[in-house]
Amino acid sequence: MTARADILARLTGTATPAGIAAEAAALLIAPERPRVDPAQVEETFLARLTLSSVAATVDRIATLADLPAAIARYCADQSLPLTLCVPPDPRLGQCDWTGFTLHDRAAPDEPAALAIARCGVAETGSLVFETGAAAPMLPNFLALHHIVVVPQVVAYLEDATLPGAHPRAHYWVTGVSGTTDIEGTYVRGAHGPRFLHVIRLG
Secondary structure (H helix, E strand, O other), X not given: OOHHHHHHHHHHOOOXXXXXXXXXXXXXXXXXXXXXXXXXXXXXXXXXXXXXXXXXXXXXXXXXXXXXXXXXXXXXXXXXXXXXXXXXXXXXXXXXXXXXXXXXXXXOOOOXXXXXOOEEEOOOOEEEEEOEOOEOOOHHHHOOEEEEEEOOEEOOHXXXXXXXXXXXXXXXXXXXXXXXXXXXXXXXXXXXXXXEEEEEEO
């Protein structure tokens, strides 16, 4: 049976019970989630980030004091000015932003915005964000370049659950935005940042 005939059989209700049972059994063969080696959580996360489906670039820093230099390197590589939308997060106050022009309100055509993720997830290469007074959500969707500091990495999606009281909202980002709605051609940044740069802290 061709793929087309198989689809039509499903639509018309003529698919055989045996065929449906075989398909269900095949789904159970694969594990529900990919295994992440506990000793390789960091490496798995970084590898997921560089997959074509996520399309992130990666840098590493030891402390937040190293953050401005890391962002300056990225801006130089991307031919960006040292102008950055920065959240009012008190953790960023220890950084020396000499040479940068900072602001905390993103314009619709914002070149670059900085954010601190709650954590990264090795299983999928996802970034977990939570909103709050020190972590506005809008800049993360307006900027062309989304620069994200990741202070912690967990193995699985379930490990990223929020303890205690939840913020007003939290959201997950896996790679840059993209669509194939335009003549079937993949377009990056169609409804969000076109570039994702992850800076792993620690």
